[in-house]
Amino acid sequence: MLTIHLPTLINTNDHVRIQASFETEAGSQELWFSVPNTYSAYLLENRGDAFLVGLLLLAMKNGWDIKINCPISERLYYTLTNYLIKALHLAMPHLKEINLFPKELDSSQVEQAKGVGTGFSGGVDSFFTIYEHLHSTCPESFRLTHFVYHNVGSHGDFGGDATRALFRKRLELVKPFAEEIQLPLIEIDSNISEILQMDYVPTHTIRNAAAILVLQGLFRYYYYSSGRQFKDFELSPTIGASYDILSLNMLSTESLDFFSAGSAFSRFEKTEAITHYEPTYRHLNVCTSDAANCSVCPKCLRTQLTLETTGKLESYREVFDLQKYKNARSSYLAEVLATMHQDDYAAEIIKEMRLRGIEIPTAAYFRAPLLRSMHSLKQSGRKMLKKKNMRKEGS
Template sequence: MLIIHKPEVLTDKDMGIIRALLEIGDKKDFVWFSVPKQYKDYLTYERGDAFLVGLLLLAMKQGHDIKLHFPISERLYYTLTNYLIKALTIAMPQLTQISIIHNGLESAPIKTIGAVGTGFSAGVDSFCTAYEHLMDECPESLKLTHFTFHNAGSNGDFGGEDARTLFQERLKLVTPFCNEKEMDMIPIDSNISEVLNMDYVPSHTIRNAACILALQKLFRYYYYSSGRQFQHFELSPTIGASYDILTLNMLSTESLTFFSTGSSYSRVEKTKIVANYEPTYRYLNVCTNGDAANCSTCEKCLRTMLTFDVMGKLQLYEKVFDFKKYQDRKTGYIAQVLATLKSEQYSREIHQEMKRYNYKIPAASVMLTPYYLFKFSVKKVLTKLRIIG
C-alpha cells in the first residue's frame, strides 16, 4: 500500500511549499512542490490532486494501491480509475492496474482567480503556444496571464542537485522574455523526480500536470505544449507526448482544464510560426545537451538550425546559435536526415521542405548517407539484442 497523508503548506524564507508525507511499507518521505512566496496562497492543500497524480506512476510501477488521507476532485478520481490507469498499462505494460482508496470526493469547483498559464522553456513548442495565446485573435478569457517553469525532470530525469542547478540556470534564460511581455514567470521546484526515479520522456506529461494541480486556486486553464501531432497519437511505451491529448483530458478537474496545444501542427509548421515571431531571434532555446544555452551540436539544435536554413531564416538567429559549429556539422547531419527518411517523421518533414524550397543538398551529404544507413542499422540490431539479452 502506498499511503499519502494530508498536504500542508509551509513557508521557507522566500518560498511557499506544499508537501505531503508518503509511506510505502516502513519507508517514509515527504513529497513537495515549491513556488515563490507571493504564490503561497494559491497552493491547494484542500485537495490532494497534485500528490495523487504525481505519485500515480510510482504506485503503478511498484504495484501498490494508493490510500489517501485527504479528499480529491471527483472528476479526477473518475477519469483516473475508469480511463487513464488502464491506458497507462497499455502504453507501459510493466505498470500494474491499481485501486485508489480516497477520503472523500469533491465535485464543487475550487475558487480560482481565473489565471491562464503555460510552461515556457523558450523552445519551439512553448514559443508557438505563447505566440498563439498572446495574439489579439485569442479570446480574452483564454489569453495567457502567467508562464511557469518546472523542475520536474526536464533538467535531469532523476533530479538531484545538478538538475536543480541547471533548473536555476535555465530559468535565467527564459525570464527575460517574460519580463519583456510584462508577465509573471512562476518557477515550480519539486522533488518528484527523486521520488519517482523514472525516465522523464514517458512520464513528463503527468509530472508537469502534478505541478500545476498544486496551484488550482490560481489557474483556470493551462496549455501544455504538445510535441506530437494528432495523427501520430499512439499509446507509446517510450514517448508520453504521443498520447498527451488523452492524458491531459484525464488529468483535468472541475476547476482546472488542461489543453494540449500545438497538436494540429507538424514540427516544421511550428518552426515556421516561430520564425515569424521576432522575440525568438533573441530568446529561442531548444537544446537538450544538458547545458543552459544552445550548444549548436545536439540533435535538436541541428534539426532546428537546418529547418531555419532550408527556409532561409537561419541568419535571424545569430544571437542564439553558433553558426560555425553548425557549418562544421551540417554535411553530416543532412546525411543523417537522408538516412532516416523511412524511420523518422522529423526527417521526412525536413526533406519535404528541402524539396519545397529547392534547397541544394550537398553532394558530400549524399555520399555519406550509406555510412549512416549502415551505422543506424547496426545500432538498431544491437539495441534489439540488448533488449532480448
C-alpha cells in the same frame, strides 16, 4: 498500499513549500512542490489532487493501491480509475493496474483567479503555444496570463543537486523574455524526480501536470506544449507525448482544464510560424546539451536546418553560432538523409528542402548509406538485447 496524508504548507525564506507525507511498506517519505511566496494563496492545502497524480506512477510501478486521507477531485478520481490507469498499463505493461481509495470526493469548483498558464522553456513548442495564445484572434478568457518553469525531470531524470543547479541556470535564461513581454514567470521546484526514480520522457506529462495541480487556485486553463501531432497518437512505452491528448484530459479537474497545445501542427510548421514572432530572434533556446544553445547538438542542428529552409536562419544569429552550424551542416544532412524513413522530423525537413529548391551537398548523399547501415546494426543490437532481457524476465 501507498497512503497519502493531507498536505501542509511550510515557508522557506522567499518560497513556500506544499508537501504531503506518504507511507508505503518501505517507510514514510514526503513529496513537495515549492513556489515563490507571492503565490502561496493559490496553493490548495485541503485537496490531494497534485499528490495523487505525482505519486500515481510510483504506486503503479510497485503495484500499490493508493489510499488518500484527504479530499480529491471527483472528476479526477473518475478519469484515473476508468481511463488513465488502464491506458498507462497498456502503454507501459510493467506498470500495474491499481485501485484508489479516497477519503472524500469533491465535485465543487475551486475559487480561483481564472489564470491561464503554460510552461516556458524557450523552445519551439513553447514559443508556438505563446504565439497562438497572445495573438489577437485568441479569445480573451483563453489568453495567457502566466508562464511556469518546472523542475520535475527535464533537467535530469532522477533529480539531485546537479539537476537543481541546471534548473536554476536555465531559469535565468528564460526570465528575460517573460520580463520583456511583462508576464509573470512562476518557478516550481519539486523532489518528484528523486521520489519516482523513473525515466522522464515516458512520464513527463504526468509529472508536469502534478506540479500545476498544486496551483488550482490560480489556473483555470493550462496549455501543455505538445511535441507530437494528433496523427501520431499511440500508447507508446517510450514517448509519453504520443498520447498527451488522452492523458491531459484525464488529468483535468472540475476547476482546471489541461490542453495539448500545438497538436494540430508539425514541428516544421511550428518552427516556421514562430519566425514571424520577433522576440524569438533573441530568446529561442532549443538545446538539451547545455543551458544555452550549443549550436552543434542534434536538436540545435535540426532547428537551424529548419530555420535555413524557411529562409530565416540569419535572424537567429544572436542565439546560434551560425559558423558552427555551417561547419557541421553537410555531416548533419547525411544523418538526416540516413534517418528520413524512420524519423518524421527528418522526412519533413528533406521534403521541404526539396520543395523549396534548397541544395543538399553531394557529400551528404554519399555518406548517408554508411550511416543508414550503422543505424540498422544498432537497431538490430537493441532488439536482440531486448529479447534477451525479456527471456531473462520470463525465466
